[in-house]
Every structure is written in structure tokens, then in C-alpha cells.
Amino acid sequence: MHYTNRSGILWLMIYTFLSLIPLGIAYLGTLPLYRTFWIELGVAFGFIGLGMLGLQFLFSGRFSWIAPTYGMDNIIQYHREVGIVAFLFVLAHPVTLILSDPQFLSYFDIQVNAPRAIALSFVSIALLGIMATSLWRKVFKLNYELWRLFHGLLGVAIIFIGAIHSIQVSHYLDPAGKKVALVGLMGFYLYLIIHTRLVRPWLNRKFPHKIIKVQKERGDAFSLTIEPVGFRRMEFSAGQFAWITIHPSPFSLQQHPFSIVSTEKDKTMTFTAKIMGDFTSEWENLKPGAKVFVEGPYGSFVSAMDHPIFLIMGGIGITPGMSMLRTWRDSHDQRRTILLYANLNWEEITFRDELEEMENEMNLKVIHLLEEPPEGWVGETGLIEEKILAKYLPHDKENFMYFICGPKPLMDISEISLRNLGIEWKKIYTERFEIV
Amino acid sequence: MMEQIKLLYKIIRGSGILVGLLLFLVAILFSARIF
Numbered sequence: 226m227h228y229t230n231r232s233g234i235l236w237l238m239i240y241t242f243l244s245l246i247p248l249g250i251a252y253l254g255t256l257p258l259y260r261t262f263w264i265e266l267g268v269a270f271g272f273i274g275l276g277m278l279g280l281q282f283l284f285s286g287r288f289s290w291i292a293p294t295y296g297m298d299n300i301i302q303y304h305r306e307v308g309i310v311a312f313l314f315v316l317a318h319p320v321t322l323i324l325s326d327p328q329f330l331s332y333f334d335i336q337v338n339a340p341r342a343i344a345l346s347f348v349s350i351a352l353l354g355i356m357a358t359s360l361w362r363k364v365f366k367l368n369y370e371l372w373r374l375f376h377g378l379l380g381v382a383i384i385f386i387g388a389i390h391s392i393q394v395s396h397y398l399d400p401a402g403k404k405v406a407l408v409g410l411m412g413f414y415l416y417l418i419i420h421t422r423l424v425r426p427w428l429n430r431k432f433p434h435k436i437i438k439v440q441k442e443r444g445d446a447f448s449l450t451i452e453p454v455g456f457r458r459m460e461f462s463a464g465q466f467a468w469i470t471i472h473p474s475p476f477s478l479q480q481h482p483f484s485i486v487s488t489e490k491d492k493t494m495t496f497t498a499k500i501m502g503d504f505t506s507e508w509e510n511l512k513p514g515a516k517v518f519v520e521g522p523y524g525s526f527v528s529a530m531d532h533p534i535f536l537i538m539g540g541i542g543i544t545p546g547m548s549m550l551r552t553w554r555d556s557h558d559q560r561r562t563i564l565l566y567a568n569l570n571w572e573e574i575t576f577r578d579e580l581e582e583m584e585n586e587m588n589l590k591v592i593h594l595l596e597e598p599p600e601g602w603v604g605e606t607g608l609i610e611e612k613i614l615a616k617y618l619p620h621d622k623e624n625f626m627y628f629i630c631g632p633k634p635l636m637d638i639s640e641i642s643l644r645n646l647g648i649e650w651k652k653i654y655t656e657r658f659e660i661v
Numbered sequence: 662m663m664e665q666i667k668l669l670y671k672i673i674r675g676s677g678i679l680v681g682l683l684l685f686l687v688a689i690l691f692s693a694r695i696f
Contacts, residue, residue: 237676237683244680256694265693266688268692269689270688273684306677314684
């Protein structure tokens, strides 16, 4: 898939339009008496914030009708970006109103209207909670499954209370048709999360996979090979990922994204993960026959036909690149490929032996970059930096597509360095898994 | 505190800021009843 300016602008236009639907509903037909500019602005912030928050369910829902166009990874990134902007709009709603007229403080007064005051205070705290736990989940030592449950439930509560609040205030929502339209829109958004968390797993229950092999790899990693039970394996493109649930029930909260490392043609699918002390630490104890549910494929970390490729990968971030390399090897694709592979030390290089073999079989050049090189090492050392990239960029660098996957610092430095070295942003593909 | 603000900025520096500004502009236009 190619990124283009046009698809980016189209995305922004569609998003802006959809965010404005609640405000549009409010401004339909006859308008109520004009108060001050600041009060009306405070109200507009509220409607826009509500529209943006509702749309968040669309982005977090992994819907196949938007994912292929923009890539799931980008959409989740966007969910995170606009989540913060939505939070600012919702926060600006009471702040602007109270500053323009302190009487609006009565909305938080328990003696005036206890249920309203409690609900609005809850929304304020819930929004702060969602923000803080998403930005600093690891600081709070909140496990991923609990965070995901908490994130979804608070999101639903905020939208529900927001819709009730706007109907109860009703200033801009008379006659009743406007209320029905707003409830309909918010109901649709709430259905999206019900679909993602309940309906989709329920539909997926009929498509279980089973583990057929668990294999230890270099660098504290394990590969898990699975096969579908009684149906055809899903189609995917090398470089994509899927969400997998290793549990007898598809409703388990333990659902995580992993890159597929096997080829497009294999009958089975293999995922490789580094043991990080969380969910992945259970992989080494998994036994063949265990049930797995797969949702996907997702991701736009996919190469266009026949382009020469420059892969910049760090540690276990090699996985999507490995799927590409294995697919090209098996289909005798002799495209020029350069892999700059950063690792801690020589012994921990996942797939090192297979990559050595691939260098002989394919038009592939592997450059190892080691943080702690062994004695006598003559290759590259240290962390990724612009001068290393500059050294290995081919003379016809503009013909290459660039794929970056690995730890966040490696991705940030590589992306910025490539731009500094004159590579167009459209030719740089990233896959980020460290989202929360 | 500055570190936290920098982190927030870093996350929304892309299209988040652009969309935020666009929506802010629309909010002003609606509130002034220009639309």
C-alpha cells in the first residue's frame, strides 16, 4: 500500500466532518436565543468533544472497512492522538462555561441536583483516568488486560453520560427530533464497542486454531505455529499482524497483536514473541493442541510489488521483516533488500542463522549493529544513528521503500534520520506496537 | 511538568494538532453564529 497526501487529506476531512455531527445536529433548524459568545463557544466545545469521543470507538474497533485503507497501526496511533485532543475539548467545555458565567458551577453542586453533579464529576474523573492510564500504564503497573477492560468500560460510561447530559440540558436539542438524532448517533457508537468486544468474538468462536508447535528462538523469543481447525487459513500479506487470543474462549481479555513471521503461502501461521515478563512469558509453557483465536490480518506494513526494500529493525521488531524475507525467498523473488538489524549482542540475534542462509539464497545484504559487540567484532557497534544510516543508504535511495520496526527510540531516530537524509515520508513505513 | 507537556505535544504533534485547530476554528464560527 502507498501512502499519499490525498488519502491523508481525505482522512482528515472525513474525520472532521464526522466529529462535527453532534454540533451539526444542535445547530439544525430554529436556534435558541443567543447568549454570550463565550457561553456558546463552551457549548460548542462540549458537542465537538462528544462527537470526537464517540468516534474513538470506530478507531479502536479494528473494523475491516477502514483498516485496509489506512492501516490498523496508523488508526490506533490516530486514536491515541485525537483522544488527547478530544479530552482537551471536553475539558474546555465546563472550563469555558464556568469562566464566562460562574453560575454554571451549579452543575457540579450536589445540593442542586445530586445525580447530575455525581455523573458529571464521574465523567471528569473518568476522563482523567483514561488519559493517565493510557499514557502511563506501565508507570501505574496496570496489566494490559485490566487496562483494556477499564478503558472500554470508562469510555462507554463517558459517552452514555455525555449523551444524557446534553439531552437533559436540552438548550440546543429542541424539538425532540434533535434528541432522537443525537441518541441514535451515540447509540451507534456504543454498538461499535459492543460489536468489537462481544459480537465479533462470538462470531469468531466457530473458527478456532490449535497450536501445533512451540519453538525456542535466539534472544529469549518463542515461535508459536498454529493451524486452523476445519477451515482455510486466513489470507494475509507479509508484514501484517493479527490479534491472537490463546484461551479456550474467544471472549478472553487476553488478546494481543503479534506480527506473523511465516510466509504468505504456508498452510500454517507462525508468530514470534520475545518473553517480556507479561503475557508472553506464558508462551514457553504452551503445549501443542491448545486453542487459539485469531483476528486479522491488520497493518499496512506491506511492500509494494518489486520495489527494492530497506529494512531497519531492532530486536524482536524483526518479525514483520522476517515474514517478508521468507515469502520472497520461497517465491524466488530476487529484489534488492538491505536489512539493518540492531541487537544487544551477537548471541541474542533472533533468526540469525536463517538470515545468514538467506544472504546466500537471496539478493539480501544484512548489516548487524550491536550494542555490546563480542571481542574482535569488526561490524557496526552502538545504537542506530543518522551517520550509520547514511553510510548504508544505497546510491539510488529514492527507489527504495523503507520499513522500520523495533523499540521506540530506534523507530523515532530512524524515521527522523531518513527524513534528514532526503527520503520522502511516503516511502517510510513504520509498525509500532508499543502503543500503551 | 515540562516533561509531561513535551510528551503530550509529541503524541499529538501530527494530525492531532491539525484536527484540533480545525475543529476549534469551526467551534468559533458556530459560536459567533457565522454559520
